Amino acid sequence: MARVVAKGEAEAFRQRLVDAAERLIIGRDSIDFTMRELAGEVGCSPMLPYRYFRDKDDILAAVRAAAFLRFAAALEAPREAPSELKARSLGVGDAYVAFAFANPQLYRLMFNTPPVERGRYPELDEAGGRARDTMSAHVRDVVEAGLLVGDPVVIGHLFWASLHGLIVLQLAGQLAPEPGFEALRAAMTQALVFGLRNPDLPALPGAAKGGLHAS
């Protein structure tokens, strides 16, 4: 018989590879590490990673999943805090922004990556789902408390998308220094809170125009 690796060791090595890949990505602020670099980082031969991952994309998916998990954890932390609802909400937003700017490469990897058919990387689907659930739960709390009025799913998406837009524009260097990211974020939050507090929103004409969805 051949040497058989203790079940856990394989998983441990996978983890080492994922950690090393993340380190490389963070270090160079780009996804373009080479397999040879990765091997060097872990101290193995360049082809060994292929025993543990199908290919480079597979490794990237694992890094992405891990990033989603850490991101979800970062968003969950303020939920545990014993502060009152409004303060906790601000805390979640702050945590979101802090994570994005502390790990811009990972943030881009998480949300900027071209769509992958679901089911291809179950680990990734689950991690992404967890981050999503954390955000949703928060919004639900706020709406149930009556702080905002409307469909929680819609409201959550509005805050998410607007914050995401500010972040990616900032990361891409598209925001002039003038108003500055934080001022814009404050103004955005305020405008949305104001707009969503009002219970009698008249239906906008053309609300369901359709035909523009990407595949």
Place this chain on the structure above:
Amino acid sequence: MARVVAKGEAEAFRQRLVDAAERLIIGRDSIDFTMRELAGEVGCSPMLPYRYFRDKDDILAAVRAAAFLRFAAALEAPREAPSELKARSLGVGDAYVAFAFANPQLYRLMFNTPPVERGRYPELDEAGGRARDTMSAHVRDVVEAGLLVGDPVVIGHLFWASLHGLIVLQLAGQLAPEPGFEALRAAMTQALVFGLRNPDLPALPGAAKGGLHAS
């Protein structure tokens, strides 16, 4: 003496290269065309493009600049229309969204590209500036007409960033089909309009938190 290319011919060839590159990018929905493909597309040898552009990045910058110009033109069109202000505003938003979804690769190239030091590609700076100016002019009109209240620069950024956020999430396949892009866009517009119409916005605490700007 050697054959000297008529001044205009060099520019024409540059343009052919840029057009071909754009065609390749659109065709494969990705920036990763090869120089050999590009040469094949224009019918020259693989190294000839290097006489007209320093390197591949240089070509990409030219494609990007061209995209900004077309984008700016698309946003300017509704401005000429003889409709009233509110309708024109909707038209500009529609044109923005239509462009993004009609040319997702170009849209990403324009706004999703890592920051480039200004002055490296003057042509690009100018094209980007023109798109920016078009958007600003629009917002200025709306604010001057009293439809929205506040600093036009801030207001413009809020609409821009929130719309951009929705678009890139949609392009990345991150938006669930459930509320759907157009419904979210309508809700976002409505919430912002509502929030920005109110003249007495109390200053939010922590409006200038700072320290999170990317370099």
Place this chain on the structure above:
DNA sequence: GTTGTAAATTTACATTGTAAAATCGTCAAG
């Protein structure tokens, strides 16, 4: 020991961007 097989490495190769060398084509001077 010998041997079978998983683990790991080594080799090999096609594909990329692009540098450097070689070739070609035109025009001015003789």
Place this chain on the structure above:
DNA sequence: CTTGACGATTTTACAATGTAAATTTACAAC
């Protein structure tokens, strides 16, 4: 017309990359 100079173009060459395939290594059962 010949020549030669020099810009335009192509050809050749190479290092870097992802990864397939072949090879070697190391341990468990005999």
